[in-house]
Amino acid sequence: MPIQQVPQSPRARPRFFYGYIVVGAALLIMAIMWGAYNSFGIFFKPVSTDFNWTRAIISGGFSLSWIMQGLLGIIMGRLTDRFGPRVVLTISGLLVGLGYLLMSQLGAVWQLYLFYGVIIGSGMGGSWVPIVSTVARWFAKRRNLMTGIALSGISIGTLIGAPVASRLISAYDWRMSYIIVSGIVLVVVALAAQFLRRDPTQAKQRPYGENEGEKQEFVLETHPLSLGEAVRTRQFWLASGMFFCFGFCVYTIMTHIVLHAIGLGISRIGAANILATIGGLSIVGRIVLGSAADRFGNRQVFIIGFILMAAALFWLVPVKEVWGLYLFAVVFGFAFGGCATSESPLVAGLFGLSSHGLILGVINLLGFTFGAAIGPLIAGYIFDVTSSYQLAFIVCAATGVVSLILTVLLRPIEKS
DSSP: OOOOOOOTTTTTSSSOTTHHHHHHHHHHHHHHHHHHHHHHHHHHHHHHHHTTTOHHHHHHHHHHHHHHHHHHHHHHHHHHHHHHHHHHHHHHHHHHHHHHHHHTOOOOOHHHOOOOOOIIIHTTTTSSSHHHHHHHHSTTHHHHHHHHHHHHHHHHHHHHHHHHHHHHHHHHHHHHHHHHHHHHHHHHHHHHHHHHOOOOGGGGGBTTTTSOOOOOOOTTTTTOHHHHHHHHHHHHHHHHHHHHHHHHHHHHHHHHHHHHHHHHHOOHHHHHHHHHHHHHHHHHHHHHHHHHHHOOOHHHHOOOOOOHHHHHHHHHHHSSSHHHHHHHHHHHHHHHHHHHHHHHHHHHHOOSSSSHHHHHHHHHIIIIIHHHHHHHHHHHHHHHSSOOOOHHHHHHHHHHHHHHHHHOOOOOOOOO
């Protein structure tokens, strides 16, 4: 649905722009939902110990959650285009909170796949596409920066969530910790979602900086594409390939870096702090590279990010010292944050905004979602077979190089 224009003279423009409330609410929702979700690796070890499940089996539950997240992301994106993010995020928060509550009663593998894979995965389907698509509608100027601020909630959640989850498990146990996480998600997400609005017309405003935004590298705002038109372009499949490689690398690390660190003799809290460092530096990456993308373009940010990510992954292969793992976390987190910020604006620049939620949802499913689902599963299987993550990290590094090549090949869509 195209964004309607609300005629406003400069003098009539409200002093306070409601888009900032939308970004603030989005940041809080992201922090809570993704902080809990990215703490999966913290719960991995105690669950595995209690049930004697292999890493591939437990990783499979996480992978299924990504597949469900991608599938539901398409539906949630379409619902957001039509009805707005408030209802979508309220339902998503309820599903995720219910899933964590059920996880506290976990007793069999099928329950892991149902509770975490299906229920939590379905709820997480509304946690990304609706939010970044909504922010894109509110901001014509500074779109990358505001997207980066909203998505920094993921980083803040990871920075805080991983150590908090580790301490909760130490103080209580993993079952009670899941109950606490469930309560936080249910309350905070449901409340914050009520402050979201689909686009500026609902607040009788217009997009921030409209007609004065920074020059975009891929400009199609005057001729937005439908999903059918987008799928027939070369750029759609190149972007999907880029995002697949990105998701493969990021969630292989997010799922297994804590286990890898513990295997090297690092304490559980110390290993959680390495994951938190990735989250902390991704905040810096989102803001710094998000601002750079507004000036130099999203494609350039992806090139820089993938170079840094591939280099960090090659560095990780032989590293066994704590300082080396922290150095990896700093570089990888910075690159991860910058690339994540540029995903939604890149799609908006390529294909326009009228079907942005739907197109982004499909690309997210074909790209990031499948990558994030397959990567942790392959890494878990490699560890089960070789008792080492070295080969898994080499595969990730090679995938990072492929993503760089795909980004270099991406070019603007020629207007007809």
